[in-house]
Amino acid sequence: MKNSWKRPAAFTLAAAMICAQGTLVSAEPGPAGSADISYLTLQPGETEASVNLNWYAPAGTERAMVKFSSAAEEITAEASVSALTAPTKLDTGKYTDTGLMVCKASVDGLEPETVYTYQVSYDGGASWLGGYPYTTAGTDGFRFGFTSDPQIKEDQSNDDQGWNPVDGTNQTGWASMMEKLAEEGVNLVVSAGDQVEDQSWGKSSEYAAFFAPEEMASVAYAPAVGNHYRHYMFADHFNLPNEMSVAGMDEDGVLEPVKTTFRGQNNGTSQSHGNYIQATADEIAGNSESNGVTPNAEGQYDFTERREMETKGNYYYLYDNVLFVTLNTGAYPGGNDGENAGNASVPSASKDNSEAEAMVENFRTTMDAAVSEYAGRYDWLIVTHHKSTQTVAKHAADSDIENYVDAGFEQVMDEFDVDFVLGGHDHVYSRSYVLKDGERNAERLDTFHDPDGTIYLTGNCCSDMQYYTPFASLDKTNNADYPRLANGETGSEAYLAGNLPYGNQEWNQEYSPSYAVFDVKGNKISVNVYNLAGDSADPDSELIDSFSVTKNADGGEKTAGEENGKASLDLIQDARYDAGMSNADGGVMEIVDHNTVTGWAYAVNGQTGNLTAIALKDMADSENVDLLDGNDIDVKSLVEENCEGFAYGDMTSVAVSADGTKLAVAVQAAGYADNGRVAVFTCNADGTLTFAEAYETGVQPDMVTFTPDDTKILTANEGEPREGYADGAADPAGTVTVISIEDGAAVNADFTAYDSAKEREELTDAGIILKKGAAPSEDLEPEYIAAGNDTAYVTLQEANAIAVIDLDSAEVTGICSAGYEDHSKVAVDIDKKDEAYAPKTYGSLRGIRMPDSIALYSADGVDYLVTANEGDSREWGDYLNETERNFKDGETSPSGKITAENSGLTGKVVFFDSSDYDGLDEGLDYLFGGRSFTVYRADENGITEVYDSGSEFEEKTAVYVPENFNCSNDDKTLDDRSGKKGPEVESVTVGTVGEKTYAFVGFERVGGVMVYDITDPGQSSFLNYINSRDFSQDIAGDDSPEGLCFIPAADSADGDAYLLASCEVSGTVAAYRLTEGTAQEPGGQPGEEDPDDTQKPDGQEPGEGQDQPGSGEADKDAGKDAPKTGDRNLAGVYCAAVFAAAAAGMAVMARRRRSAR
Structure with a gap:
């Protein structure tokens, strides 16, 4: 202390x-x-x-x-x-x-x-x-x-x-x-x-007494x-x-x-x-x-x-x-x-x-x-x-x-x-x-x-x-x-x-x-x-x-975006904060946000438990990467001093108010089934924080954010069953806490209205995944929030869904499927043994998107959502919903439709074990994650998919980092993660530079950030990629971006826009400067004459000579113009139905109670 x-x-x-x-x-x-x-x-x-x-x-x-x-x-x-x-x-x-x-x-x-x-x-x-x-x-x-x-x-x-x-x-x-x-x-x-x-x-x-210790x-x-x-x-x-x-x-x-x-x-x-x-x-x-x-x-x-x-x-x-x-x-x-x-x-x-x-x-x-x-x-x-x-x-x-x-x-x-x-x-x-x-x-x-x-x-x-x-x-x-x-x-x-x-x-x-x-x-x-x-x-x-x-402020040569000079947005790494520690299991620098008034950035250090204040405002304009200074803030002590009776567990997330006066952190309780807290601090000009107050939340708050108008604070409370599903073990309810800053009222929006047999069946019929026999109010686990002033959108990652929250009433008004990646149309590389990018299509295979982070923006007066489709398994106690199949040993996919003989697979592939879940097709095989990002329109009719990046993430990283394609964040071996979740799409944020709006998508495993132009949501297109990981070692440079934060040009110290990436394995925060570059020609891709002319590391054309296991050969030409997922219409139809039901008086009633402060 x-x-x-x-x-x-x-x-x-x-x-x-x-x-x-x-x-x-x-x-x-x-x-x-x-x-x-x-x-x-x-x-x-x-x-x-x-x-x-x-x-x-x-x-x-x-x-x-x-x-x-x-x-x-x-x-x-x-x-x-x-x-x-x-x-x-x-x-x-x-x-x-x-x-x-x-x-x-x-x-x-x-x-x-x-x-x-x-x-x-x-x-x-x-x-x-x-x-x-x-x-x-x-x-x-x-x-x-x-x-x-x-x-x-x-x-x-x-x-x-x-x-x-x-x-x-x-x-x-x-x-x-x-x-x-x-x-x-x-x-x-x-x-x-x-x-x-x-x-x-x-x-x-x-x-004699002084010299007594033998160490003398x-x-x-x-x-x-x-x-x-x-x-x-x-x-x-x-x-x-x-x-x-x-x-x-x-x-x-x-x-x-x-x-x-x-x-x-x-x-x-x-x-x-x-x-x-x-x-x-x-x-x-x-x-x-x-x-x-x-x-x-x-x-x-x-x-x-x-x-x-x-x-x-x-x-x-x-x-x-x-x-x-x-x-x-x-x-x-x-x-x-x-x-x-x-x-x-x-x-x-x-x-x-x-x-x-x-x-x-x-x-x-x-x-x-x-x-x-x-x-x-x-x-x-x-x-x-x-x-x-x-x-x-x-x-x-x-x-x-x-x-x-x-x-x-x-x-x-x-x-x-x-x-x-x-x-x-x-x-x-x-x-x-x-x-x-x-x-x-x-x-x-x-x-x-x-x-x-x-x-x-x-x-x-x-x-x-x-x-x-x-x-x-x-x-x-x-x-x-x-x-x-x-x-x-x-x-x-x-x-x-x-x-x-x-x-x-x-x-x-x-x-x-x-x-x-x-x-x-x-x-x-x-x-x-x-x-x-x-x-x-x-x-x-x-x-x-x-x-x-x-004794060094020089972080080495700056990393530049792969398409700098050929794209409408150039990226270059200007600075880095290094916590001085790394962890192969992650959890060092996790979530980052920025105070636009004081110029300080704040990152959660999950290893020390401190909140690190980073002096971004002092970033130097130097030839090489500037190493940033920081200050560790002992949030645990501040919370314990001011929250009598609360057993502090760990800090999970941080957010700064738009006006720069307040900072909020999400704190989980020591008891996994106990309610957490949001601690709110006053931001000081020197980067320090003064405790203001705390609010009680639901169980396991994992993400915190302010509404854009700073009137509310929201937390996504996961409620994970951390002791498993054995008799007597608790599966806490997943909730979203809505806190009114003006009067201090804190209300938990929950999912109990979906617990009836009829409502539950409607969810699973729409492709929302629920554990067999589990009530939605316990099984749904809010992960991440994109907040407007009146409505919030919450990813329910394990259920492959997005919830809609009315912030005035603090009620859940809809739950929508996030959709699936149809790998009968979208090629994917799941063979980790061939040590090459070898994408194939598989008739029975789908990728469960399971979005982690989510962002919200507006185009032509319409709201759009952007999701990072990571995928996540459940491993609690003795329970695990993964099933690993080793094709080398003659094993098949869970459906039996993908075999070593019809696929050429020779290694291990991790599938979703659907045997314990409702909402899935028994005749299909499922992967965790979509290896993509998706754009949805959000309006009075619900949520409708308008764009998905499909296989582009793997295509692009195979070109830009061919020797480390689909490697892990603690192992640079080529293809190491192909049989699991590939690049593992972890984080997403959006921002506007000049007159264009961009999506920035971070990869947890291979690392780096993809940039897409989403100004016209339905015509979103790849733009650039930057990866400041140092592949000379397994863990070096900026490895495993967990959180992203966009800083508009108007709010930065030097008038340029910036992107911050908090990297949980390397223990660093990277600062990338964003400037307008050379605009691409309409219809083209930066650095490419043909946007589909992506080469494998060995020069083989994607999909060349490959069969589609279970359904014959893929129609490649038809696939170019076809939708990249198999259920984009389903998502929109289901959301519309749920919204209509809510309007008829079937909306979830949130439990309202005052939180202890």
Whole structure:
């Protein structure tokens, strides 16, 4: 959940207290004797081919070594051995490591993607301890974890799930966190600091607890210095690569230590912040000691150890193609505090900002060294530091952080083109917009392509030590000019009123340990952020944020329509949105719609459950395909927050109102027989949505749409029997919900009026397919809606029918057969084994159109419908209405009229199993789908077919994609789908460009979109075809268009019309630009002298030398001018009868009821 928090539940503290020192001293697995070393840890080396090690050895150790072994090699390296650096104040109750020796080693020459086992020795190799695993990253990318602020304490009180209380002090989450990161397969963990709690001079028991997880000895850990341990123990415990030297500490030191005078945000009582602070008069008079230091002659506490360790810890390293730089922002620069300039207890307030400026100059020096050393070897630059400058909780108004910003910290990030800045300190998760020069430089997005600026992340506490709540409190309550807020105000008071900082895009506080995983693959980084939830012994990882950044806005060469330059409409792919995921089973990018006012498109991501807002308005006019940015919207959380008692299942469809003010989504319930919801949102200019209200619908709403005048919202509620037809299983009623936006009334139009024996028989007599013994009210399953202001037309796919709904009364006024494809006249290729386009006619064979999507348009004042004739089987539980016949094995068609001998078929063909259905001819064989689209006239006489594309889809795709004809969407094999539904005609929409109206028809399997000129409906003709699928792989490019959306030229940003295609297998949304082209000659086909002169891939004429099984040879010449279906008249006659009956008082009475809102 984004931008949210959860109040902590009540908890019970455990009565027993366990001593960390006694139980967590050693984490190292291995043979006996390994306890002789302690605090073993790995840090990254200078590159991914190296690793640094750090451990403590017993007193007297003189020579230490490390040995890495793999199946192919053994690498041995000497370690440096030195005494511990004694703290300024040696408190033996806290510091228990006296006498131990620090061992540091670097191992180089590691091979990629190799499993090593390593051992350490502190006696010059005479004996070896341990047997620790270490695995190098592969050559195709790597993963790293990001954590912050484990801040380990010793208290082990916990609640009833094993976690500590929100304001408690223990580390039960730290080991779980590291275990989760190891399970994620990370090669590296980067930390934004505060590994331990003690701010003074360190506490051995805290470090023992911190190093306790076994993963600390097997995964490289890159720490940042935090404000809680600016002491020598940090330097003794970590072996940092390319650490910048410090003047006065190291020979030829580069970075200058900076004296800091800060003693607190609003008063001067703290002695733990600055490293050179003014003592009070009482402290001077009493020579008061603070952590081993007393006021000097100038009346200052001079904490040398603190100052030195605030300057060390700046380092860098190259891992694969990422340059990591870690900066030390643990210090508290004073001055620059106008709000406290007159406050005598804050003596540093009136100073200038020179302390922070000097520190920022050290950061610039470190950045210079890093980019110079690894110039030309990295693609990404990531900075880690402690005190986040873009945060939203307790530290949002801190003076010291404001000083870093004013001194140019973020300007340095701009100067070096840093991609990510990973910070901590504020114990809350937050993510910024892309920022540059202090301004937002991108939309509110989750998918970025070549952004110009930096994304700042703040990590929440990664153990379970402490969390801060946004807007609840601030360390500095009187800041007047910081932070800058999104509403235009500044300062503490305005922030505490609930206003977010200007830079913030997302935040989350659920009072649970948090971590992020960065997946780096070449020019793309994908980031998932998680909270741990549940029992601490076996917690779950709950995703709270997800985004990706690609160093590329170039989607490759543009795909053009096959008939561009020869047709009246040219198509070219201008842009693509890529969700970054694909699925061979589909369901990624499913349905898409466009807001003509804001310029944002919205697509349903069935895999993540999110609604993706796509910044179509920012599409660039470039030579190649422009990769679009997007933002994922967590609709589930928004609905659950506002629909108490509703069990959310999944989102299925989206629609935007014509005026651009509203967006509606269809949401199915978790229970398959329960009513769903339509959630309505207000559309914001930045693509975000604000929840408005929800309406109850029928069962399983699968499609939602607005009427053109925006007065009503409609849903098609399928009511599928998802647990099958066994006794006791429910077959919910299929309905259409009609919602009046003005008064909120929601009425379900159902089909109960057709349940009588007489009405049911009339339906089946007209060729409408019903399961034997099933009531139409349960068996009919509304699929898709084409809506006018007064009437809606609804496909009933499995029944091969179209229903007519009167929207004023919310009643079904007619049900019409969609017709059949007569394959005794229309040739079809059902032989998947011949690997060629070989269309034939079969006397007994019909294609049940079973339309999926449907569109409505008007020509010369008459309404017309356009359907995509996909076909769909039923497979619920053990029930399946398909019958597969393998002609190679001597099987025949269900009627027995098509055999291998009379057809030449050699493979498998899937037929409709008509044995359990009424409405079909027992002497015929049936296929699923028509492999076509159909145009119907819709008027007072009913629905009458005026045009059908017949076999043209297969004819055309055989020419345009001959090597992949009738392939599947997850298998590019030629002819793979010929025995099923061929190209599988999934989607259709209509639109006008210039003075012509076009139908755009999408193919689910082979992919691509066919374009037909339907200006004169009865004389509709093929025009163009575009397919931006990449056939070099099974799944690539834009694969399997599930939903189409037409954008008129008047409503687009650049004045051209566009077609959007949401592709469910590839997880993409393609944007095709539509422009008027060269008009074809009357009667001709684009690119053809003879519209019927279509060639097979092997050059054979369609139908050549082929017999018509069951009825003799086809009359090809007669077929050219004959109707392309066998029942176009039947559809019109039946509809007329139903409409007449309705007028006589037989109309369906819809059940009316108020829906819960």
